[in-house]
């Protein structure tokens with residue numbers, strides 16, 4: 001059943017205003033972590049999402065569906081499609097607001113099958129902010145930016161401090177990211 005009839009965002013929000021240093025429309029967004037299953041270039045069977053910022057502001061991501069992503073013969077696995085939307089929504093929240101945030105809730109509507117060999121064009125936008133909570137939604141269209149909608153998603157992202165990652169994550173891997181992380185710390189407002 002579609003969730004289209006439910007109020008969204010579910011709470012009163014303020015407009016999500018992009019950070020002054022957010023990537024400009026036309027900017028390609030790089031890999032945020034090479035071992036990320038959603039975008040990382042060192043994960044052979046990962047989703048390898050490639051994202052860029054558009055007017056709106058929105059983030060458009062492309063996900064090329066391969067045999068590694070199947071659930072049924074020739075069709076994408078729904079959980080992997082949800083993963084693609086988690087990545088696309090997270091990229092929009094993180095890059096446009098320039099604050100670390102994690103997914104607290106993710107809803108997906110699977111509208112039509114996504115075949116192996118197709119490319120999903122995912123457009124993600126910020127719908128509102130309430131304190132540490134950012135609401136975002138996305139549509140995924142088959143094979144073109146104006147193709148038929150195959151998947152819709154919406155999510156709640158909660159802004160966290162860097163300690164979220166240092167406390168719960170892999171400290172060695174985090175240290176290896178120190179140089180780029182330092183650059184981000186200078187540019188992002190890391191405290192919620």
Ligand SMILES: CCCCCCCC(=O)SCCNC(=O)CCNC(=O)[C@H](O)C(C)(C)COP(=O)(O)OP(=O)(O)OC[C@H]1O[C@@H](n2cnc3c(N)ncnc32)[C@H](O)[C@@H]1OP(=O)(O)O
Pocket residue numbers: 032038086087088089090091094095101102103104105131132133156158160
């Ligand atoms: C560029 C980067 C792209 C990355 C894309 C990929 C992103 C990811 O996949 S992140 C990984 C998956 N997510 C996680 O591991 C998060 C695990 N969860 C947590 O760590 C915590 O539950 C966390 C941080 C979300 C919230 O915990 P905490 O900081 O204690 O805040 P908490 O007070 O519980 O919640 C904050 C607010 O969010 C609300 N909230 C939290 N979870 C939910 C939920 N599931 N549903 C509805 N509301 C929720 C709370 O009610 C609260 O609202 P209010 O401010 O109005 O009281």
